[in-house]
Amino acid sequence: MWDAPGIVGLPDDREEPRVIEFDAVHKEYPDGTVAVERFSLIVPSHRVVALVGSSGSGKTTLLRMVNRMVDPSSGTVSIDGVDVRSMDRVKLRRSIGYVLQAGGLLPHRSVADNVATVPVLEGRSRRQARADALGLLERVGLDTALADRYPAQLSGGQQQRVGVARALAADPNILLMDEPFGAVDPIVRDQLQAEMRALQADIGKTIVFVTHDIGEAFALGDEVVVLRTGAEIAQQGAPAEILANPADDFVASFVGAGTAQRTLRIRQVDGRDVVVDGDGRPTGVLER
Numbered sequence: 001m002w003d004a005p006g007i008v009g010l011p012d013d014r015e016e017p018r019v020i021e022f023d024a025v026h027k028e029y030p031d032g033t034v035a036v037e038r039f040s041l042i043v044p045s046h047r048v049v050a051l052v053g054s055s056g057s058g059k060t061t062l063l064r065m066v067n068r069m070v071d072p073s074s075g076t077v078s079i080d081g082v083d084v085r086s087m088d089r090v091k092l093r094r095s096i097g098y099v100l101q102a103g104g105l106l107p108h109r110s111v112a113d114n115v116a117t118v119p120v121l122e123g124r125s126r127r128q129a130r131a132d133a134l135g136l137l138e139r140v141g142l143d144t145a146l147a148d149r150y151p152a153q154l155s156g157g158q159q160q161r162v163g164v165a166r167a168l169a170a171d172p173n174i175l176l177m178d179e180p181f182g183a184v185d186p187i188v189r190d191q192l193q194a195e196m197r198a199l200q201a202d203i204g205k206t207i208v209f210v211t212h213d214i215g216e217a218f219a220l221g222d223e224v225v226v227l228r229t230g231a232e233i234a235q236q237g238a239p240a241e242i243l244a245n246p247a248d249d250f251v252a253s254f255v256g257a258g259t260a261q262r263t264l265r266i267r268q269v270d271g272r273d274v275v276v277d278g279d280g281r282p283t284g285v286l287e288r
């Protein structure tokens, strides 16, 4: 839906590709901190790109440039070739899903209302928005009996699911996810990652996923971008490429954070190939 020339939201056409392009973006905050130095990247349509790097490497700054919560000091971010700075900020934000670590939920609104907020702002009737919200809650694995609770009455994992449902409510083509599973325990985190993969196989959004956990980046990213300070790209590629061929010592040490789990060997036990980790602990059996 294109409005006045120059000030536009994203066209409302689900078939459109959704390519995000960062072109030589640079961000210096008013206090002089240079968070991002001349960063360029193309995020292909319908793919998950995971930005991974240690704290302060500029991941959140990059993500927020896409929905204009942060404007670059120089360079451009564009969606399907249109500079986001020519788009209306509010419309742009409503047309892009955003999931945050703490869920980013409104504490004084029920779960259903949290999910339905943007569709109602966009003109959907309350009744329809609530019905859609219940459908979305089911889709992200939540019991709809929780719909009338408040966020504080949910577990961390449940809150994250609501956050994902809320981000999907306006049916955006682009999802920005900032450490969405960072605050939950490792078991729930694995579950959420598996569910996210299944959901993405179905919905095929263009997703930029920020994490400091290389395991999570490998689990979810079609492509992984390893960042150093200043959002300098240390390596970019498919998870298997990065695992097999770390570009340098920095990437190798990042990837090797869980070396014992990553360096697997095969040991013959009773005629079967048992896979053992770097410490010799069995982790599975190889199927032939």
Ligand SMILES: Nc1ncnc2c1ncn2[C@@H]1O[C@H](COP(=O)(O)OP(=O)(O)OP(=O)(O)O)[C@@H](O)[C@H]1O
Residues within 6 Å of the ligand: 029, 030, 031, 033, 034, 035, 053, 054, 055, 056, 057, 058, 059, 060, 061, 062, 212
């Ligand atoms: N509003 C701000 N004003 C000044 N400096 C900022 C601001 N926001 C972020 N920074 C700085 O910019 C750098 C990059 O921050 P950013 O939040 O993008 O990194 P990050 O990789 O997402 O970190 P984390 O994983 O800790 O969230 C950091 O040095 C940070 O302190």
